Amino acid sequence: MLTKRIIPCLDIKDGRTVKGVNFVNLRDAGDPVELAKQYALKGADELVFLDISATLEGRKTMIDMVLKVAEHVNIPFTVGGGISSIADVDVLLKSGADKVSINSSAVKRPELVNELANKFGSQCVVVAIDAKQINGEWIVHLAGGSIPTDLNLFDWAKEVESRGAGEILFTSMNNDGTKAGFANEALAKLSETLNIPIIASGGAGTVQHFVDTFKEGKADAALAASVFHFGEIAIQDLKEALRENNIEVRM
Amino acid sequence: MKLVIINYGAGNIKSIQFAFKRLGYDAILSNNPDEIKAADKVIFPGVGEASSAMKMLKESGLDTLIPTLKQPVLGICLGMQLMCKSSEEGNTKGLGIFDVDVKRFNNTVKVPQMGWNTITDLKSDLFKGIKNQEFMYSVHSFYAENCKESIATTTYSIDFASALKHNNFYGVQFHPEKSSTVGEQILKNFIEL
Numbered sequence: 001m002l003t004k005r006i007i008p009c010l011d012i013k014d015g016r017t018v019k020g021v022n023f024v025n026l027r028d029a030g031d032p033v034e035l036a037k038q039y040a041l042k043g044a045d046e047l048v049f050l051d052i053s054a055t056l057e058g059r060k061t062m063i064d065m066v067l068k069v070a071e072h073v074n075i076p077f078t079v080g081g082g083i084s085s086i087a088d089v090d091v092l093l094k095s096g097a098d099k100v101s102i103n104s105s106a107v108k109r110p111e112l113v114n115e116l117a118n119k120f121g122s123q124c125v126v127v128a129i130d131a132k133q134i135n136g137e138w139i140v141h142l143a144g145g146s147i148p149t150d151l152n153l154f155d156w157a158k159e160v161e162s163r164g165a166g167e168i169l170f171t172s173m174n175n176d177g178t179k180a181g182f183a184n185e186a187l188a189k190l191s192e193t194l195n196i197p198i199i200a201s202g203g204a205g206t207v208q209h210f211v212d213t214f215k216e217g218k219a220d221a222a223l224a225a226s227v228f229h230f231g232e233i234a235i236q237d238l239k240e241a242l243r244e245n246n247i248e249v250r251m
Numbered sequence: 252m253k254l255v256i257i258n259y260g261a262g263n264i265k266s267i268q269f270a271f272k273r274l275g276y277d278a279i280l281s282n283n284p285d286e287i288k289a290a291d292k293v294i295f296p297g298v299g300e301a302s303s304a305m306k307m308l309k310e311s312g313l314d315t316l317i318p319t320l321k322q323p324v325l326g327i328c329l330g331m332q333l334m335c336k337s338s339e340e341g342n343t344k345g346l347g348i349f350d351v352d353v354k355r356f357n358n359t360v361k362v363p364q365m366g367w368n369t370i371t372d373l374k375s376d377l378f379k380g381i382k383n384q385e386f387m388y389s390v391h392s393f394y395a396e397n398c399k400e401s402i403a404t405t406t407y408s409i410d411f412a413s414a415l416k417h418n419n420f421y422g423v424q425f426h427p428e429k430s431s432t433v434g435e436q437i438l439k440n441f442i443e444l
Contacts, residue, residue, distance in 0.1 A: 002368045002407055003386065040431065045367055045388075071269045076388055076429045096265040098390075098429065121299040123363050123390040166363055166390075195358055197365045220361065250367040250386040 003248045004214050005045040005221035006235055007199065008228040010035060012051050012081075015061035032065055036073045039228070043235045044075065045250060048101065048169075048223060051081030063095050070096020078126055080169075084112065086119055093120060101126040101169055104142045107149055107156075110163060117164025126199075127165040129157060131186070132173040138186055145173035153186065154193055161194050168194065169223065171201040179205025179227070184217035191218035199223050207233060207241045214247045252442060254278040255290035257317075257330075260307045264296050267327065270428035274439055282311050291322055292442060297329030301353070301393070302341025304329055318346050323444045324420050331415060331422030332393060340393050349415045349422060351398040360408040363392040370413050370425070374402040377414065377421055379440050385433045387413070387425035394424065 011018045016030040036047055049069070051062045059082060066079055079092050080101030089100050106113050106127055116125045130145050131138045131153040138153035157168055170190060172183030182200045191198050197220035200213045204224035213219045227233045239249045254271060256264050258280040271278040278294065279286070287293060295317060297304050308314045317324065317334075326334045335345045338353035345353070356362045367386040370378075387405075394411035397404055403414035405424070415422040421441065427434035 002364060002366055005366050067265075070266050071272065074270065074273070074429065074431050074435060076390075076426070093263055094265060096263065096269060098263060098266070118300075122392070123298065123365070167365060195361055196363070197361050221366070 001248050003045070003250045004219070004242065005199075006043070006210070006238060006249070007046045007048055007221055007223040008039050008044050008235075009048040009050060009201070009223050009225045011225070012049050012062060012065065013053050014055075014058040015065045018052065033068045033072055036069050036077070039235070040073050040075045043239060043251070046075060046221070047073070047077040049077060049079050050101075051079065053082070063091060066092055066095040066097050080126070080128060084109075086115055089116055089120060089124075093124060099124045099126050099167070101128045103128040103130065106160060107140065107142060107151065110159065113160050113163035113165055117166070122164045122166035125165050126167045126169050127157075127160040128169040128171065129153060129160075130171045130173055133183075133186070141173055145176070154189060157190055157194055161196050165196060167197045167199065169199040169201055172203060175203030176201070178203055181205065181209040182213040182217055182219070182222070184213055187213060187217035187219050191220075197221065204233075207238055210238060211242060211245045211247065214242065215245070252276060253289065253291045254294070254442070255281050255287050255292075256294040256296060257287060257313060258282050259304075259311050259313055263298050266426075267294060267296055267428045270435060270438055271442075274435060274442070276442060282313065284312065284316050287313075287316065288320070292444075293320055293322060293324045295324055295326040295330035295334070297327065297331075297333060299329060300341060301329060301332060301338040301343040305333060305343050305345070308333065314346060318348055321419060323441065325441050326420070326422035327428070328389070328391065328424060328426060331424055332395065334415075334420060334422050335395050338393060348420045349395065349398075349400050349417050351395045351400065351412065351415070353393050353395050355393050356408055363390050364407045365390045367430075368405050368407060368413075368425075370403040370405055372401070372404040375414070375416050375421070376444060377402065377416070377423075377437060377440050380436060381433060381440075387427070387430045387434060389413070389425040391424060395422075
């Protein structure tokens with residue numbers, strides 16, 4: 001049976017992890033490769049690296065990092081942040097990334113999704129969507145939730161699916177950072193509307209939140225950062241708890 | 252041990268090369284027929300769309316070379332699918348090494364199947380030391396039907412062939428290079444065939 005995936009997300013700036021990481025046994029907590037290796041050992045199913053570098057130099061460093069991760073890590077990983085062309089994706093995939101995630105570049109030019117799916121296959125095209133619920137309606141936002149668009153979450157998700165996206169990474173800006181749980185109602189609606197996998201993101205605080213997002217939110221995968229980085233939830237414990245709740249996971 | 256990964260422009264071959272490097276082997280990337288013929292073991296990778304991958308294979312003349320190879324050949328993901336008779340993806344005629352057709356998952360499940368699923372009914376030395384029901388990572392919308400040549404089965408809406416074998420030809424639908432230490436063991440087994 002296909003299992004539900006647990007995905008730690010690492011923010012990367014100039015080739016280093018940004019958010020503080022509280023891991024024992026790490027020689028260098030800022031080294032994404034060290035951290036990725038640890039997560040692979042601890043049972044993470046996949047990893048996401050989000051490049052938040054603002055400079056061209058930083059982006060070049062990202063490619064070196066992707067090469068090193070591919071060299072040392074034996075689980076799949078996705079790279080996102082600042083990707084806006086076929087050439088950007090080509091170099092990342094050739095460096096060993098399994099998937100890329102695009103966000104605002106897809107909103108600005110939706111044809112990019114078609115171009116990437118045609119050139120590289122849908123399996124490596126993840127469309128990340130940040131959305132905020134305003135007066136009952138889920139509105140797609142850009143720039144980490146600061147800029148509203150005129151797109152409705154469900155319409156936009158349906159559109160990128162028809163354009164060839166292979167997966168949706170949905171972050172609820174209402175839930176992100178709250179540690180109060182995932183946006184399960186919206187997630188369930190996405191899962192029922194679309195026929196591609198949905199990754200839940202934003203709001204993870206407890207083990208129960210993961211149980212809920214797989215059961216109520218019908219998510220295919222759940223992504224989190226700080227609960228893993230600060231050791232608040234150990235992936236192995238989380239998976240055992242999921243299994244006790246009859247949620248299939250890889251052990 | 253001369254290990255060649257066929258480089259015809261398709262797929263995430265860097266990851267396969269790195270996986271062999273972690274096992275202590277230097278794999279060469281090549282599209283040179285003489286170099287491929289001279290290898291001890293050949294890897295036939297593939298990620299992407301079937302008809303365009305087959306087109307690239309034809310342009311380099313590798314479509315006629317691969318079926319004549321005598322050493323162990325391992326097709327991975329789309330590589331395995333292209334070794335079958337045909338694929339529904341882009342109505343593609345395959346290399347016909349495996350006597351089976353490749354079909355699309357129906358929409359009762361999410362397509363692509365993305366993530367970790369179990370392999371069962373393991374039937375070859377390729378799986379030496381691998382337990383039944385081990386988890387492997389795959390990403391695919393198309394599958395080879397279960398058949399006489401199946402050496403592993405996976406269930407996703409239906410039971411399908413997650414690995415195939417015909418004489419010296421092997422194929423796996425999953426990505427051993429991305430399937431943690433179990434996947435690395437399968438690659439090691441292939442080297443030791």
